[in-house]
Amino acid sequence: MPLSEPTPAAMKTRDRILRASLQLFNEHGEPRITTNHIADELDISPGNLYYHFRNKDEIIWLLFQQFERQIGTALQVPERRVPDMEDMWLYLHLVFENIWEYRFFYRDLDNILSRNKKLRTHFRRILERKVSTATAICKGLVEADVMNASSEDIAALSRNIAVIATYWLNFQRISALSSQGNDSDYLALGVYQVLSLVAPFLKGEAQALLRQISQEYLI
């Protein structure tokens, strides 16, 4: 029997709690989900939940660690020396999918980080990593003579990339009229937004490729 995705009924209670918490947090926002809600969802008692976890914070911390591991892998600089636009698209999509899977975190970011110093430190590291990964990729593109940008350009650009990658889903949630369009559309549009940040610095050929790819994936 597979370790990654057993049927809920067969899972250990501890894992079922983690999974249900993630789902409820993502759907309703972490501040609005109490330990009782989580227990209810699983038809177990609140006491049982507290047998498995010291408190709500521990659940959040464990979910964060899962997220940190996943995004850590995703944020590795693509090994191909000169990524083309298609690589970039897929790379960003992976990052966005990770964020999407743990979006509850981004939804109430300030609130959650303010309650846990360890989390704050680790999350800051992820942001720094987003910026430095973006910088590394841009520098690579410049060296490969695909991109035209000064060091200051790249610094500002990388910060902007990190902001968009971090907050795009929040922006979408507010902008979107309720329940119009579906989830994966949002992700694709986010990827497009980030790439459109980079596009003006690319030399003609690469720019044309972006235009083509975005038409393929968008809508």
Add this chain to the structure above:
Amino acid sequence: MPLSEPTPAAMKTRDRILRASLQLFNEHGEPRITTNHIADELDISPGNLYYHFRNKDEIIWLLFQQFERQIGTALQVPERRVPDMEDMWLYLHLVFENIWEYRFFYRDLDNILSRNKKLRTHFRRILERKVSTATAICKGLVEADVMNASSEDIAALSRNIAVIATYWLNFQRISALSSQGNDSDYLALGVYQVLSLVAPFLKGEAQALLRQISQEYLI
């Protein structure tokens, strides 16, 4: 005696409550400030606070209305036909200052909007306005032959501008090591980030001006 800024002691209790709420919300975040905290801060009783306001939500709603009025003025398209970089800098600074003054809102945006439908609608309108104002300015620059950008370029760019303007302070708060650098630095850097979004679309001359201005204002 001036109507806008009387000394706190001379103000009506109702206004003192609004002012103290704004200050506490901005400093600690709205979810962490209770009506009791507000009353404590002013050395009045909780009962007294509830004599002046039906509930906490009403306080938040009134603060929002103040904000909406101010940002509404700030978001007007500058009337000069072709704004130069200096105009843009000052214009953006005004917008960022407004956001800064009511930053508690942006800090827990999702949380606050999820509790109040009217707020959500009005806030969405502000976001739309940010996007459409950015679009209008860009179109103006293109017509004036200062900018080089297609309609799709401008659409994506305007969305990105809105995201950065909306979430820059949050990003800064997380990135910054606690209490290093001061507030107005953050605003200036935010303005710079937005302008660096626009810069690559500008023709040579305007780009050089941005570089010069940012050196003047930054650091």
Add this chain to the structure above:
DNA sequence: GTCTATATAGGGATAGAC
């Protein structure tokens, strides 16, 4: 207008039986 006292409700968390 302002206070004191209090009602109400909900969330976090524990004790102890099974």
Add this chain to the structure above:
DNA sequence: GTCTATCCCTATATAGAC
């Protein structure tokens, strides 16, 4: 491992005296 019962605490909000 799981349940029931319960405690504590905090936040919102109201009642009624002054």
